[in-house]
Amino acid sequence: xxxxxxxxxxxxxxxxxxxxxxxxxxxxxxxxxxxxxxxxxxxxxxxxxxxxxxxxxxxxxxxxxxxxxxxxxxxxxxxxxxxxxxxxxxxxxxxxxxxxxxxxxxxxxxxxxxxxxxxxxxxxxxxxxxxxxxxxxxxxxxxxxxxxxxxxxxxxxxxxxxxxxxxxxxxxxxxxxxxxxxxxxxxxxxxxxxxxxxxxxxxxxxxxxxxxxxxxxxxxxxxxxxxxxxxxxxxxxxxxx
Amino acid sequence: xxxxxxxxxxxxxxxxxxxxxxxxxxxxxxxxxxxxxxxxxxxxxxxxxxxxxxxxxxxxxxxxxxxxxxxxxxxxxxxxxxxxxxxxxxxxxxxxxxxxxxxxxxxxxxxxxxxxxxxxxxxxxxxxxxxxxxxxxxxxxxxxxxxxxxxxxxxxxxxxxxxxxxxxxxxxxxxxxxxxxxxxxxxxxxxxxxxxxxxxxxxxxxxxxxxxxxxxxxxxxxxxxxxxxxxxxxxxxxxxx
Numbered sequence: 001x002x003x004x005x006x007x008x009x010x011x012x013x014x015x016x017x018x019x020x021x022x023x024x025x026x027x028x029x030x031x032x033x034x035x036x037x038x039x040x041x042x043x044x045x046x047x048x049x050x051x052x053x054x055x056x057x058x059x060x061x062x063x064x065x066x067x068x069x070x071x072x073x074x075x076x077x078x079x080x081x082x083x084x085x086x087x088x089x090x091x092x093x094x095x096x097x098x099x100x101x102x103x104x105x106x107x108x109x110x111x112x113x114x115x116x117x118x119x120x121x122x123x124x125x126x127x128x129x130x131x132x133x134x135x136x137x138x139x140x141x142x143x144x145x146x147x148x149x150x151x152x153x154x155x156x157x158x159x160x161x162x163x164x165x166x167x168x169x170x171x172x173x174x175x176x177x178x179x180x181x182x183x184x185x186x187x188x189x190x191x192x193x194x195x196x197x198x199x200x201x202x203x204x205x206x207x208x209x210x211x212x213x214x215x216x217x218x219x220x221x222x223x224x225x226x227x228x229x230x231x232x233x234x235x236x237x238x239x240x241x
Numbered sequence: 242x243x244x245x246x247x248x249x250x251x252x253x254x255x256x257x258x259x260x261x262x263x264x265x266x267x268x269x270x271x272x273x274x275x276x277x278x279x280x281x282x283x284x285x286x287x288x289x290x291x292x293x294x295x296x297x298x299x300x301x302x303x304x305x306x307x308x309x310x311x312x313x314x315x316x317x318x319x320x321x322x323x324x325x326x327x328x329x330x331x332x333x334x335x336x337x338x339x340x341x342x343x344x345x346x347x348x349x350x351x352x353x354x355x356x357x358x359x360x361x362x363x364x365x366x367x368x369x370x371x372x373x374x375x376x377x378x379x380x381x382x383x384x385x386x387x388x389x390x391x392x393x394x395x396x397x398x399x400x401x402x403x404x405x406x407x408x409x410x411x412x413x414x415x416x417x418x419x420x421x422x423x424x425x426x427x428x429x430x431x432x433x434x435x436x437x438x439x440x441x442x443x444x445x446x447x448x449x450x451x452x453x454x455x456x457x458x459x460x461x462x463x464x465x466x467x468x469x470x471x472x473x474x475x476x477x478x479x480x481x482x
Contacts, residue, residue, distance in 0.1 A: 055393065055396070057346075057386075057389050066332070067332060071335075074335060094318070098295070098311055098315040102312060235404075
């Protein structure tokens, strides 16, 4: 049985960070909830199965042989260790994971720009609060996060082409995805911030050109960004033009 | 040179999850920002040192020999692997970490109950929004999180006394701290929810009785909960009495 990814169909969301790693590693996988032989029923059955000893809290989760693992960063740590997307030494792996956790924080804060007070109701029900949270995100948090990524790229002893060492890791792929998401959600604000983060912008361009990623992005496996995902484009939440 | 913990003085915050692991492991450590020979200047100097190749994004961070590591969950993964607070096998370590990441999500959401729209301004400036976010947290999110912890304790093949295997891990310590924080911040709401999570309540009691934890909690090293930390008691954010 090959690798199975379980994630909500119809949106990129947090599952997309896992898809990018699976694609870059060249692994065969089934995207269960989107598969004709699977679907949402199969995903919910896997999540709610009372016989599962390690049930995930929420999608995404991944089945890889005997391992069933949830939490995006934990899934990536597993894939990184077994499929060449992280350094072999322990210190390098820890640093890669530390970066991933910081990307996860950025992603969670980007999500909360459109759902600041209740993840269980619609954006329209919290639009006023969203305007305020998005302003703080655009002016304070996004520059701080992207500034930190720029700093660590600048300090990488192996050069600024990668976050860790001189080779691609899952952290590079995730930073690409975060930048793409911010570009979709906040095109004006991120353009302003990326001018001061040229290494980050260059890394995102380089990841998009990697042969397997390029092929993936052009395929029907890549869901388009939309307003069901973590990153959502609501023009009123971006910088005023 | 011994282990150095860097975290904001005067509050428990995310640093407390690291302190509990250091204490349970019986490790000698310096809490730099609270140390007479250190202080905030020493912490900021360590964080902003341009010679640091792996700078942390934010406190807490830990220096352990040559390792400088930030992000609470990454710090705990490091301590768990080297100081007996995680299983030895890879699958057990990954599961422990997956649980920790879910605790981290709970903690982040607990924080956002009092800072739903702008982490850079005061609670008083977002009290109306906080009332709404706290209601969603108490009624939807807290029961979902604590329910998941109850489920995985119930399914642990080694029994419900520990989250992972039959021994204490950093995840047990962190769940104790999360429960303590929720008890401080939302005493009425958490009492209601814990009635349906008896394994979680029992685990928290058992951790508090562990000799090193008990000694730590009674020492001056344990900062009291207060309204500067992640968990804050504002009666208006709890269940109406």
